[in-house]
Amino acid sequence: MLKAKAQRFVEWTLTHQAADGMIGPASNDDWWPRMVMVKALAQYQEATGDPRVLPVLTKYFKHQLVAMPGRPLKEWGRFRWQDEVLVIEWLHERTQDPDLLKLAALLKEQGYDWEASFVDFKYTEPGEMHKTPLETHGVNHGQALKVAAVQYRLSGDKSERASYYRQLGALDKYHGLPNGMFSCDEHLAGRSPSQGTELCTVVETMFSMEVALAVFGDVAIADRLEKIAFNALPGTFTDDMWAHQYDQQANQVQVGLNSKPWRTNGPESNLYGLEPNFGCCTANFHQGWPKFAASLWMRTADDGLVAALYSPCEVKTMVRETLVRVVEATEYPFRETVKLTVTPEKAVRFPLSLKVPAWAAGATVVVNGKAEGNVTAGEFVRIERTWEAGDVVELTLPMKPVATRWFNEAVAVERGPLVFSLDLQGHWVKLRERGLTADWQVFPGRQWNYGLDVSGLRVSEETVGPVPFAAANAPVKIHATGRRVNGWKPEDGVALPVPVSPVESSEPVEELVLIPYGAAKLRITAFPELKG
Known part of the structure; x- marks a missing residue:
């Protein structure tokens, strides 16, 4: 039923492209909502293989390249340009169209310079938030955490990794909370655990970290992503997920019609409900778990597999022209053990890398009963061997x-x-x-x-x-x-x-x-x- 509902909007978009390449309703020419839609179309194409998506995106991006100099980015689009550049990079990998790189450069030129803003971060106190609201908006910051990774994919500049950690470090230092998030109710609000965090910011931060993890490959990013996914995300839903909060608090002693402590939000901000305070989180929270699940496994540059995050799952994929199935049996994050059963269609040699969290001192990895050496907390352990059907890898991550x-x-x-x-x-x-x-x-x-x-x-x-x-x-x-x-x-x-x-x-x-x-x-x- 949900797929059918979404398909209506996808179909309309794919079949109603204007002659000049524009997509979406003619009554609204803002670039920002189209940034959201092109991301959805790319993800739809990956799931379905629909052949119409790439030509529609190509035509739209060419139109944007011509039109943007006369109708530049504004408001939300100026602060969220990096999400569109991510889709442009995705399309460029498939088409190699040089105009796409020109558009990516133009978006960066017209967009807010997030990286420069963190070289001299000004928003260290909650009282400063209202002066430049879009610069202190929590969801904008969650989305901006992918800027360094997006830029690295274009430039290969190794300093981008440091830029990512500079952004995250400043948010932690001045607005960090124990649940893995930073405060934003609705703007950056300091470190008191009574301040809130918007649900949209939780899922957008997760997505940015999933992108950063894929690009930089750091265990620290994976650890932080798991902390958010296993705490801040479920902490803002009812058990049946039929109600959610707009703002959650680490120290949350009452949920009610309160005017405090929100910096800019209304009195319904921490109600559990259908669309408390504003309906954006009702639509947006659905990306949290699916994108996390899609990021559990990744590839290495040499066609190996990476267990980047841990949860019960099964993955089937082609590795070096061989179908490989891996079943992950675990009760992580509540338990210490992860068991992987590797079943290739035929014997095949490839590297399998496993995340060893920074907190897991004394972690062990055993393959078919034999212990692996060189298991270090905060690093990936790489096991390169010829894998055969029924091989078992057992990972123990001591939790203290x-x-x-x-x-x-x-x-x-x-x-x-x-x-x-x-x-x-x-x-x-x-x-x-x-x-x-x-x-x-x-x-x-x-x-x-x-x-x-x-x-x-x-x-x-x-x-x-x-x-x-x-x-x-x-x-x-x-x-x-x-x-x-x-x-x-x-x-x-x-x-x-x-x-x-x-x-x-x-x-x-x-x-x-x-x-x-x-x-x-x-x-x-x-x-x-x-x-x-």
């Missing part, structure tokens, strides 16, 4: 709970790619019916203002169920102790900024059970640390 430092020296608890939170046992109250779904407020069912003792963290595991990111059946838990911090209170349904660590408390010691961030829909993730 660790405390990380955040705003006001607060501590968050992580294990492998997962971040853990105190679940506030929310009471769900229906605000309004919305056809097949509804809009919901959620109110805390327990106290939340704890200081945390991270000296004795203990892990327990339960069965991984059909809805793994569900609070009722969390597949892994971390046990800690804490004390109430009475001075840390809510204001208008929002947790005040986390007190500066360390904190003292004379309240009784309580056992606290932390569950995966994505399962805790009301949560505390960044805690003040108790003074030892």
Whole structure:
């Protein structure tokens, strides 16, 4: 049904191209919505092989090359030009049309210079956000994280890798949050875990990192992508995915009609619902999981395979003119083991590379019962051999709970790619019916203002169920102790900024059970640390 709905729009676009090459409705000549559509057409062509797509895109891009000098980029298009250049590169790989490279250069020339803006990053304080709104818009920054990778594909300039990390580093330093994201509600909003992050920014950041991972091939990018995918993405949906938030918070103590703490958004910003605050995330969040799944496996330049990200999956592909099937059996990110069964149609030699996360000290790789050497955390382990049907690769990635430092020296608890939170046992109250779904407020069912003792963290595991990111059946838990911090209170349904660590408390010691961030829909993730 969803495919049929989407196909209507694809068909109309492919069959209603203007004589001059323009696509889309004649009533709107903005380049930006067409940037979105050409990306969708490229992805549609990859999935279906529809032969009409390449000629339509070629004709449209030639029209744009002629028309853009007189009708330059503006507003959203000026800040999101890199997404179109990615499609232009995709088409150039297939057609080698030199005009495409001219258009890519023109888009960069007319577009906002993201890389220069991070050489001297000005937007370090939340109070500066309204002066130049499109420069501080969260989704723009999520999309801009692919600029360096897109540019590297054109220039081969090795400094582009440093440019990528410069962008991400500045966002982390001034706006980073424990869930792997940066704040943006709707503009960059600082490091307090009570500030929000827009769902559109989550999925656009994931896509940018998938592009950067494919281009630069760094384990650090893959690790960060998994952190976002396994925390920030599920953390903003209901268990059945029929409702989502516009803004999520790492410290989210109430979901309701609150005016705070949003910098520019409205009072419905963190409701769970059909289209809270604005409908863009309702349409856009669907790219999160499918594009992540499409990036689990990649190729090397010498026609090898790369397990770049981990999830249960099966891949079938041609490797050196031989059909190869790989079945990946795992309960990652909740468990430490990944088992790959490699079945080529006939014996074939090729390299298989496996990501070893930076956090996985002591990781091991075993092939058909024999341990591989040179397994180093933060690198890919490369296994080149002649593969035969039934070969088994077993990867063990030790996951130890660790405390990380955040705003006001607060501590968050992580294990492998997962971040853990105190679940506030929310009471769900229906605000309004919305056809097949509804809009919901959620109110805390327990106290939340704890200081945390991270000296004795203990892990327990339960069965991984059909809805793994569900609070009722969390597949892994971390046990800690804490004390109430009475001075840390809510204001208008929002947790005040986390007190500066360390904190003292004379309240009784309580056992606290932390569950995966994505399962805790009301949560505390960044805690003040108790003074030892």
